[in-house]
Amino acid sequence: MVGTGIARELSRYDVRVVLVEKRADVAFGTTKANTALVHAGYDAEPGTWKARLNVRGNALYPKVCAELGVSYKNTGSLVVALAEEQTVHLHELRARGETNGVPGLEVIPRERVLAIEPGVSPSVAAALWAPTGGITSPWELAIAYAENAVANGVELLLSSPVIGIDMRGGRAVSVRCPGVVIYTQFVVNAAGIWADDIERMINRDDFEITPRRGEYYLFDRRVGHLVSRPLFPVPSQATKGIVVAPTVDGNLIAGPNALLVGDKGDLATTAAGLAEVIDGARKLVPGLPVRESITNFAGLRAVAVPVGDFVIGASPGVPNFVNAAGIQSPGLTAAPAIAEAVRDILADAGLVLVEKPTFNPVRERPTRFSELGRDEQSALIEKNPLWGHIICRCETVTEAEIVEALHRPVPCTTLDGVKFRTRAGAGRCQGGFCGPRVVDIIHRELDTPMEHVTKKGGGSYILSGPSKGPLLEQAACRCLADAGCNAARDDGPDDGQVCGRAGAEDVGEGVGRGDHGNLGEQDVCRIETREREEVGGHAHGRV
Numbered sequence: 001m002v003g004t005g006i007a008r009e010l011s012r013y014d015v016r017v018v019l020v021e022k023r024a025d026v027a028f029g030t031t032k033a034n035t036a037l038v039h040a041g042y043d044a045e046p047g048t049w050k051a052r053l054n055v056r057g058n059a060l061y062p063k064v065c066a067e068l069g070v071s072y073k074n075t076g077s078l079v080v081a082l083a084e085e086q087t088v089h090l091h092e093l094r095a096r097g098e099t100n101g102v103p104g105l106e107v108i109p110r111e112r113v114l115a116i117e118p119g120v121s122p123s124v125a126a127a128l129w130a131p132t133g134g135i136t137s138p139w140e141l142a143i144a145y146a147e148n149a150v151a152n153g154v155e156l157l158l159s160s161p162v163i164g165i166d167m168r169g170g171r172a173v174s175v176r177c178p179g180v181v182i183y184t185q186f187v188v189n190a191a192g193i194w195a196d197d198i199e200r201m202i203n204r205d206d207f208e209i210t211p212r213r214g215e216y217y218l219f220d221r222r223v224g225h226l227v228s229r230p231l232f233p234v235p236s237q238a239t240k241g242i243v244v245a246p247t248v249d250g251n252l253i254a255g256p257n258a259l260l261v262g263d264k265g266d267l268a269t270t271a272a273g274l275a276e277v278i279d280g281a282r283k284l285v286p287g288l289p290v291r292e293s294i295t296n297f298a299g300l301r302a303v304a305v306p307v308g309d310f311v312i313g314a315s316p317g318v319p320n321f322v323n324a325a326g327i328q329s330p331g332l333t334a335a336p337a338i339a340e341a342v343r344d345i346l347a348d349a350g351l352v353l354v355e356k357p358t359f360n361p362v363r364e365r366p367t368r369f370s371e372l373g374r375d376e377q378s379a380l381i382e383k384n385p386l387w388g389h390i391i392c393r394c395e396t397v398t399e400a401e402i403v404e405a406l407h408r409p410v411p412c413t414t415l416d417g418v419k420f421r422t423r424a425g426a427g428r429c430q431g432g433f434c435g436p437r438v439v440d441i442i443h444r445e446l447d448t449p450m451e452h453v454t455k456k457g458g459g460s461y462i463l464s465g466p467s468k469g470p471l472l473e474q475a476a477c478r479c480l481a482d483a484g485c486n487a488a489r490d491d492g493p494d495d496g497q498v499c500g501r502a503g504a505e506d507v508g509e510g511v512g513r514g515d516h517g518n519l520g521e522q523d524v525c526r527i528e529t530r531e532r533e534e535v536g537g538h539a540h541g542r543v
Ligand SMILES: Cc1cc2nc3c(=O)[nH]c(=O)nc-3n(C[C@H](O)[C@H](O)[C@H](O)COP(=O)(O)OP(=O)(O)OC[C@H]3O[C@@H](n4cnc5c(N)ncnc54)[C@H](O)[C@@H]3O)c2cc1C
Pocket: 001, 002, 003, 020, 021, 022, 023, 026, 027, 028, 029, 030, 031, 032, 033, 034, 035, 036, 037, 038, 039, 160, 161, 162, 163, 190, 191, 192, 193, 194, 195, 198, 212, 213, 214, 215, 256, 299, 300, 301, 302, 327, 328, 329, 330, 331, 332, 333, 334
C-alpha cells in the first residue's frame, strides 16, 4: 500500500520511478491481511506522524478511491463502552481526537447505540461516534495505485527482491536485485516488516521492526448484516482492541489480537489466538455465530522499536535515502498522506518535481458482473459469452472478469492475484470450487504450464502433475498409434504421474514418461490435447 501509493504520487511529476517488489504481485505483504478500516484518527498521540497522517489520509480517502475505482464506504465507527466506568475513556478519546483534528466526534448514549447497532451487547453504556470512520479494500487500493502508477509511466519490477544498495560519498547510488542494477538519485524504503533489513543495506540501524501478529475470523456474507459499521472496544495502551466490522464486500470481520512474534514469516493462526479473538468479538456482539466463519488469517504489524511512531524521513546522514517504515496501523488510512509526505521530503532533499501535463489520476474500476443489473449483465453476455460463464459461484465471478484481470497493466499470474482483483475464491468455499478452473484459465491465458501456476508466487504450487495416469496412458498410446509411432505400448508408468514440473521441462529429452523414452515435446502436447478431448467433455469442458 505504502510503496504503491508513493509511486503513484510521484507519477504526477516528470521523474523516472521504478517500483521494486520482491513478491509475485503487489499487495501480498501486510496490506493483504488487516482489518481494512479507514480510521477516523482519535487513537494516536497528538503531534505524532500517526496522528497527523491518519487524519489527513482519512480526508483524502473518498477522492483517492473515487479516482481509482476502489471500494470505500464512509460508515462512521463506534468505540463501545461496555460498562459505565469505561465511559471516561470515551471522553478522553474524543478530546484526543479533537486535538488531532478529527471532525464530528460525539459520545452517544446507550439507546442511540442500540438504535443504530441492534447487535451490540445489551450491556453497552455509551459509545464514541466518529462519523469520518469507514471501510475499504486495501488490496484493491494497492493494486489500483500500482495500475495507475504504471499507466502514468512508473516501471514495476515484480519478483525482484532488493538484495543490496550501493553507497558512494554518503549517498545511495544504486539498488541491486537479482540480474538488475537500478542507478538512482533517490531511494524510498517502503518494505513493510522488512524495512529495517533494507536500511541495514546502507549501513544504518536506526530502528528495528518487531512484528506483532494479529489473527482474524472472516464471516460469511450471510451474517454481514449483523453490524453496519466498525465497532471497537475501549482501547488498551498497545492496541485498538478486537474489532467487529463489516467489509466492503458484505462479509463480517473480527480481530485482531496482538502478539509479538520473533519471526517475520510467522503468519500462523493458533487455537489460543482465535479463541481470544472470538471472546473479544462476542463481548461486543454476543450473537456472532462462529460456524459462519469462512476463513482465518493473520497479519503482521510493523512495529518500529524504539520509535513507536511511523519512521518517515531521510535516514540520518544519508539524505537521498528516505524511509517510510514502521507503518503499522493506521497505515492503510494514512497511505495517501504518507505518499504526500514522502513526496515533500524528496523535494526538500533536491528532487525536482515538475508536474506532468499528461498525468491521468483516473483508473477505471474493473467491471464486476455481480454488481450489475440484469439488463447490463445480459448486454455483456450478448457481446462476449465469457460474461455468462460463472467461474466462482460463491461470489458470482465470470470468466470474462478473470480473463480481464490477467491482462491488466500490473501482471497478475497467481490464484491470489486473481482473488484480490475479482473475488474469485474469496467466498464461502474459499476457492474449493473455482480454484481448478482459475488455474486452467491462468494456464490458457498466460500460456503457463498448469504445474507452474502458484497460489501466491514462490513455491506455492497448486498442482504437482496429472494424476489420471492410466487414462492418460491410454490416450497417449492411442494418440501415438494414430500417429504411427511404434513407441505406443501398454506398459506406462504406474506412479500416476505423466510429468511433474521437472518432467514437463525435461520431457523433450525423454524424461518423466515411463518407457516412451524418445517422446518429443510435440508428442506430449498432442497427448495432453487428446486427454482434454476425452476427459474434458465430461468435466465442464476442460481438465
Ligand atoms: C493485524 C493488522 C491490522 C491492521 N488494521 C488496519 C486498519 O484497519 N486500518 C489501517 O489503517 N491500518 C491497519 N493496519 C496497518 C496496515 O495494514 C499497514 O500499515 C499497511 O498495510 C502497511 O503497508 P506497507 O506497504 O508498509 O507494508 P506491506 O504491505 O507489507 O508492503 C511492503 C512490501 O515490501 C516488499 N518487500 C519487502 N522486502 C523487500 C525487498 N527486499 N525487496 C523488494 N520488496 C520487498 C514486500 O514484499 C511487501 O509487498 C493493520 C495491520 C495489521 C498487521
